[in-house]
Amino acid sequence: xxxxxxxxxxxxxxxxxxxxxxxxxxxxxxxxxxxxxxxxxxxxxxxxxxxxxxxxxxxxxxxxxxxxxxxxxxxxxxxxxxxxxxxxxxxxxxxxxxxxxxxxxxxxxxxxxxxxxxxxxxxxxxxxxxxxxxxxxxxxxxxxxxxxxxxxxxxxxxxxxxxxxxxxxxxxxxxxxxxxxxxxxxxxxxxxxxxxxxxxxxxxxxxxxxxxxxxxxxxxxxxxxxxxxxxxxxxxxxxxxxxxxxxxxxxxxxxxxxxxxxxxxxxxxxxxxxxxxxxxxxxxxxxxxxxxxxxxxxxxxxxxxxxxx
Ligand SMILES: NC(=O)c1ccc[n+]([C@@H]2O[C@H](COP(=O)([O-])OP(=O)(O)OC[C@H]3O[C@@H](n4cnc5c(N)ncnc54)[C@H](OP(=O)(O)O)[C@@H]3O)[C@@H](O)[C@H]2O)c1
Numbered sequence: 001x002x003x004x005x006x007x008x009x010x011x012x013x014x015x016x017x018x019x020x021x022x023x024x025x026x027x028x029x030x031x032x033x034x035x036x037x038x039x040x041x042x043x044x045x046x047x048x049x050x051x052x053x054x055x056x057x058x059x060x061x062x063x064x065x066x067x068x069x070x071x072x073x074x075x076x077x078x079x080x081x082x083x084x085x086x087x088x089x090x091x092x093x094x095x096x097x098x099x100x101x102x103x104x105x106x107x108x109x110x111x112x113x114x115x116x117x118x119x120x121x122x123x124x125x126x127x128x129x130x131x132x133x134x135x136x137x138x139x140x141x142x143x144x145x146x147x148x149x150x151x152x153x154x155x156x157x158x159x160x161x162x163x164x165x166x167x168x169x170x171x172x173x174x175x176x177x178x179x180x181x182x183x184x185x186x187x188x189x190x191x192x193x194x195x196x197x198x199x200x201x202x203x204x205x206x207x208x209x210x211x212x213x214x215x216x217x218x219x220x221x222x223x224x225x226x227x228x229x230x231x232x233x234x235x236x237x238x239x240x241x242x243x244x245x246x247x248x249x250x251x252x253x254x255x256x257x258x259x260x261x262x263x264x265x266x267x268x269x270x271x272x273x274x275x276x277x278x279x280x281x282x283x284x285x286x287x288x289x290x291x292x293x294x295x296x297x298x299x300x301x302x303x304x305x306x307x308x309x
Pocket of ligand 1: 009010011012013014035036037040072073074075077078081100101102103127128129130131242243244247
């Protein structure tokens with residue numbers, strides 16, 4: 001029987017991933033899509049075409065009609081709430097659920113237990129990459145769960161939504177989330193490093209341009225991207241965040257929790273979290289971007305949150 005695929009959650013990440021799935025996933029039938037704010041589902045249909053995506057008004061309908069269901073929501077509470085709705089919606093037996101959000105490993109394990117207990121298949125699959133990378137279909141996927149279930153996801157990774165995978169086949173679901181949190185400590189640290197260096201440059205005679213030049217020449221990659229988001233003032237001019245302060249605080253908190261669980265008092269995520277709380281206070285947790293750490297560092301140095309770019 002031809003499989004029906006359903007996508008739930010069209011935020012920064014879900015938008016790009018679902019677009020690529022609909023366009024390049026060689027799906028048997030148009031992708032079904034649902035988002036809490038309906039406008040985003042309509043936008044996806046307008047962008048990709050009604051022959052490739054069908055907008056739905058309810059999670060329940062999508063789950064009922066589908067065999068493979070992807071989810072991408074902001075935080076643990078939202079993801080747990082969604083899976084409660086899914087489990088209440090009826091029979092999930094034999095369906096495959098692929099959960100791509102960044103949540104606590106214990107949350108993932110709980111959800112996996114409920115679903116597999118009800119006869120469903122589950123793959124925990126956080127992803128690495130910024131929204132532009134999701135849009136370009138170049139994400140790094142970290143799938144965990146039974147190999148047979150991961151094999152069903154694989155046709156949708158390379159050449160569709162991702163460029164690579166770091167698999168945890170037949171390993172605990174939580175392992176994928178642990179790697180995701182460890183990975184995000186790099187991002188938190190990188191953004192904090194850039195913010196402090198650029199503020200230091202501003203307070204001395206160096207200036208920010210030579211630091212950005214150094215970053216481009218010496219490290220490049222995401223350092224350059226985030227540096228530019230700061231120097232060009234994008235962090236305070238953007239209409240909506242690309243990586244919200246709330247989501248970044250969640251990631252830092254989960255990483256700190258995980259460290260505590262295994263007896264490590266992590267310092268780097270604690271510093272980033274401290275700055276992010278200033279970003280949330282100043283710009284709003286769902287409006288401020290992770291790159292706003294630059295504004296937070298600036299304020300503590302006696303400068304305005306916004307730079308003059
Ligand atoms: N942004 C990044 O750079 C990045 C990179 C890798 C992984 N991630 C992770 O991937 C996940 C998605 O990230 P994102 O940046 O796409 O987040 P986002 O832009 O904040 O989008 C969040 C999505 O969750 C939905 N949502 C939030 N609360 C909800 C609730 N209570 N009930 C139902 N739906 C709810 C939102 O619906 P509405 O549209 O109705 O608000 C939206 O579809 C997060 O776990 C994040 O940590 C993010």
